[in-house]
Amino acid sequence: MSANADASAPNVTELGYNSKVEGEVVHTTVDAALNWFRKNSLWPMPMGLACCGIELMAVGASRFDISRFGSEVMRFSPRQSDVMIVAGTVTYKMALAVRRIYEQMAEPKWVIAMGACASTGGMYRSYAVLQGVDNILPVDVYVAGCPPRPEALLDALIKLQGLVAKERTIWNLKRDVAPAKYGSLGIELGEKGEVVHP
């Protein structure tokens, strides 16, 4: 090989993006950059409440490997989480606790309702089960299944990444974020930040 082989050889194909082409400068918008950071490091709050929690563990394990999408860091503290994955049956006994953990998460935050129970109450048309976690939380993505396959949850995560990528992040930063009312049941935050259902 001669010294100038890479400049003249016709059979060399560049694979991938060569950042040197633009002199190490990338043109983008702040929204796109921030959203790109956010969507590739969505740390989940694993709200494993029933059998869906087992599938959620499988998603985190090596066979399905959620870390391919930057979400392997399951945070058991809501303060460090970005997306709450409600995996399983939300009973009325648990409902206010779920909402409380959601309120403890820092903005920005998203919710995935995993499985039939979290989405609609599922097969539990019952006195004890909340008929869908969207009665108390703003859900971004619903996953069908009982329980869903791990691939279905990964698909939901990719769909959520698509939603995050389209957000108007800077515009939302300027917005005054007041504690919102979600769902049909009118749960509110009390004076000390406690979750109450008046």
Added chain:
Amino acid sequence: MPTPLELAVRLQEAFPGLVSAPTEFRGEATLKVADADRIAEVCAHAKKALGFDMLLDLSSVDNYGADPRWTVVYELYGIGHGAHLRLKTDVGEEKSELPTVSTVWRTADWHEREAYDMMGIRFAGHPDLRRILMWEGYPYFPLRKDFPLAGKPTELPDTAFTRTAPLEGGPFVTVAGGKDSMAREPRARTPE
């Protein structure tokens, strides 16, 4: 090794007039205890003298519309002889109370709490008779026959709330003899 029936007869002979003659069904012996207030006594004898050292289950039945309304069922098992025995006793609705057997088998503690939680039967002398599945302050007993399947709305701010579940004519039901799965498993069926 004594058979379940032999052990049941021995328990009956120890409490003449209180414990009925055993009935047998597919090798399982069942005894009826006439006076629910003496159930702990019978259970203590079954454990100490007859080797039933394990309480497998304690459950309750709502004979809605009949008197006495409640039947409490005890499933006994002996690890040494491997025999099962079922004890049943009736409790009236106005009383709704019988002595605890948690002094005989400690495992009865949570079983009795469940029976109290779901059916509202109290167990006198229980060390800690609180609800076990529903929360403290929930006003109903959901396993009673007169409690609707869809539940009732309740309100306990700071703790929990409940709403009526949308049953849309019935829970998930099956109809025998339908020609396809749509006919056999309708989405809902209004009770006749």
